[in-house]
């Protein structure tokens with residue numbers, strides 16, 4: 393168990409972020425992706441780990457492509473990473489700063505005809521051809537052109553390409569059920585993606601990359617890899633579906649470890665109610681320790697009375713409701729100042745973010761992404 397202490401840290405909790413673990417996971421992802429190019433997904437501040445850091449680590453490992461969700465994220469990150477590599481913004485809203493995006497060399501997704509119009513207008517205004525990835529909706533029903541819509545815009549799109557306003561870089565889509573190796577949806581989506589490729593071919597459009605697979609597709613649907621894949625969660629040591637394979641079983645390492653210092657310890661008698669609503673009442677005399685993390689820090693309130701943490705090598709249960717800034721655990725040997733590991737790597741015999749996801753009826757992704765901004769991140773190796 394680590395007794396990691398950060399001197400001068402003015403906060404009683406911390407996320408310790410491991411570059412070594414990230415690089416290890418990235419290399420595994422590369423192995424799984426075989427010949428497909430890697431586009432490392434670093435949206436939502438690198439799933440809560442710090443997008444500037446993880447983006448730089450990926451580039452340092454020779455990854456040439458980064459993806460974020462919103463164009464606003466791309467603009468910030470593109471600057472912070474000194475425009476190294478290529479970056480795709482998966483989403484943009486009407487009126488988004490497309491000119492600035494082109495000036496910064498950001499690749500843009502075209503998911504609807506209004507986006508094509510605005511991006512072409514920006515290309516004309518700046519004199520910079522727009523590098524675009526056409527998004528097709530193959531069955532996720534979230535965004536992108538349906539096949540009919542794709543057919544409709546093709547003549548106009550091809551004209552923009554011929555006119556030098558658009559560089560067609562990619563054709564992409566997203567899988568809805570890739571975390572279920574049995575699901576037939578993935579095969580159906582892949583078939584629709586093939587039809588989309590055919591529509592481009594017929595229009596005489598050649599793209600550099602076709603990309604469909606995120607982590608689930610990379611792991612469980614090799615036929616969806618095409619020429620580029622978009623790993624996210626696996627890079628952070630999170631399984632797309634721990635019921636099928638845990639991160640440990642996949643050989644992934646947790647990049648984030650969340651720790652806090654015990655701030656209060658009390659021995660309280662049987663019959664005592666704990667925390668808001670007294671949802672827990674102690675059956676016997678119990679040592680309670682208070683952990684200074686709460687739902688304001690992203691600890692789900694759904695973890696009340698269910699999740700576990702580790703302190704002094706012991707698994708300790710959360711007792712009572714999670715509060716905004718703290719929660720209470722049953723910790724027979726704790727003393728103030730002890731380190732509590734909330735989640736980390738399974739190999740260290742601590743709960744994982746996926747474990748927290750499971751007990752909170754959500755996914756590990758949400759646990760790390762929602763870690764509050766006030767929790768300091770430390771880059772430890």
Ligand SMILES: *Cc1c(COP(=O)(O)O)cnc(C)c1O
Nearest residue numbers: 433566606607608622623624625
């Ligand atoms: C978030 C996202 C990814 C990464 O997904 P993971 O399951 O974390 O690998 C890839 N592509 C798109 C379009 C996404 O929104």
